[in-house]
Amino acid sequence: MSKPRVAIFDFAGCEGDQLQIVNLEEVVLDVLGRVEIVTWREAMKEQSDHYDIALVEGSITRKSDEERIKAIREKAGILVAIGACATIGGINCMKNFQDEKFVRRYVYGDKAHWYNTYAARPVSAVVPVDANVHGCPINREEFVQVLKALLQGKKPFIPNYPVCVDCKKAGNVCVLLKGQFCMGPVTRAGCGACCVTEGAYCWGCRGLVDDPNMDAARELLGRFGISAGEAIGQIRLYDGYREEAR
């Protein structure tokens, strides 16, 4: 049986998620032994239109990108969104809350009309996505785990409980109890609460859990002196495309 053919693509983003694939170091050679990478612009000259799995980083921010992602979807048996920009829209969606003409003029001045853009969106807003690898950036181990599951024809496990669970497992002192802000109670886990573990707070890069109980979240954050407005502002940092943030 021939090896599954994998292609890697990027749209609007920082390419930090592809970098995590490179950062697998020796493990990447092991992964390469099980698949054939046929297209990866950032790393290789060779390109092919025949692939089974497409890994896609970045948000969709232009009409021309929409056509490109649709063509990729048609060719790929399995399409995986990698990184916050692709899975939930990510940082790019912050611009959606400002007037689009103003944004272009602010950055490109009187040459604004040369540059096209529309509201940033996750890949799933344009084409169906088969699996998400969340995070900004993605977690290397989780990426390998999702890829392995897909190669075995299984549904990858994506946590649908909050970062607080990971934080308890990591043995961290609660950031809210320290009197600081934290998005952990409403953010999807799976990162091992890495930001809290490293001394910061959860910024919410993996997006809200499915069907978040916003009333409970509001009540909880309120108890720690965080207003609904502040919380919405924080959700907009990464997850601004979702209904609740608009």
Next chain:
Amino acid sequence: MSKSAKRELHIRVDHLTRVEGHGNIVVNVSNGKIEDCRWEVVEAPRFFEAMVRGRKWYEMHHITSRICGICSIGHTLASLQATEAALGIEVSEQTVLLRKLALHAENLQSHILHVGYLVLPDLMGVGSVVPLAGSHPAELKTVIRIHRLSNEFSDTICGRTTHPQRLVPGGFVKYPKVDELKKLRQGLTEALSDLKEVARLVCSLAERFPAFSRETEYIALKSDQEYAMYHGQVGSSDGGTWAPGQYKEVTNEFCVPHSTAKYTKHNRDSYMVGALARFNLNSDRLTPEARAVAGLFKLKPVCYNSFMNNVAQIVECVHSAEDSINIIDRVLGRGLALEDIPPIKVCAGRGVSAVEVPRGILFHDYQYDDAGTCTGANLIIPTNQNHNNIYHDLQALLPSLLGKPEKEIELGLEMLVRAYDPCISCSVHYLRVKFI
């Protein structure tokens, strides 16, 4: 009549490979005459400067880190310094030392990734690093070893390599442990010999770099104390220095229709930033081992061959490893302290920073209101400043290649762009700005 005199040539490299981001090379030669030779930047714009307006001072480094996955530490540090300048936050000597380590970690990681994974395939005549696993396993393992060490270096200092968590306005929210620093020091010592091995390998293939030369201006940070990376004055190879706050006198940004990234120019048609620019301005401040590696390649300032940026990156890798060992010794020698973040008084103000990141000098310029909310931002990133120099280099290189087969011309032009290690997705997200 020479072969090139009546040449018809149409090259279009859409989405150049083995670079970060999306750029095209377009060449049209008709009847031996160059009608078009262009470097197009087609990356989707992301409008960071507009996005950060309305966000708080303590979020800026987190957001602007996301401009670039590869130089996220550099963006974080430029952002922190701009915010600290605006709010008048003083950081400790230890914080400065640890931040310098963070910059070295990223410089090492980014350069070895570029030279080892993206440039070496050109020198070995293959399309990617993948075939090297079969043909040159020992050499590839050496590169992987250095790359892994550099990532562990970032993890130890910053929490992680991409979008670091520990660096915040005022200092660090978590510190490495003493034994982690000692282990890192050992790793860096071993990396020095690995790096010299890579240098010898690249040196044995160096004739593959074209003997190209085009006089241009080089811009980099300068300092009396050190090979400037973390702070200094803005310097030019044509003479003159400027405070970071005067950066607009140097960058002079402008738009061109075939690029979503802005261009810059100063004294001449264009200028170059990055490892070669730093080497050309500051080579006398390199560590001894780094100077020895430069000697191996006979690299001397001022070198006008842009392809030698690859070699300057190798020289800087050695410098970063060696200087990091010295800094770790200083940190351990003075005793690692678990310092708290100093009290921060939020006020209105403007702050500008200039930091050397792997691809060259980076400027962040922020304006805050009295609640610490960002009301204006201007970011000028290295690749942005290089686009114009790439364009002029392509124009200068093409005529010398015209007698060669099309594939060779294409490879030569690609190698030239790749030598700049362009970070295209960064370069389109910025620019400009009127403070209002």
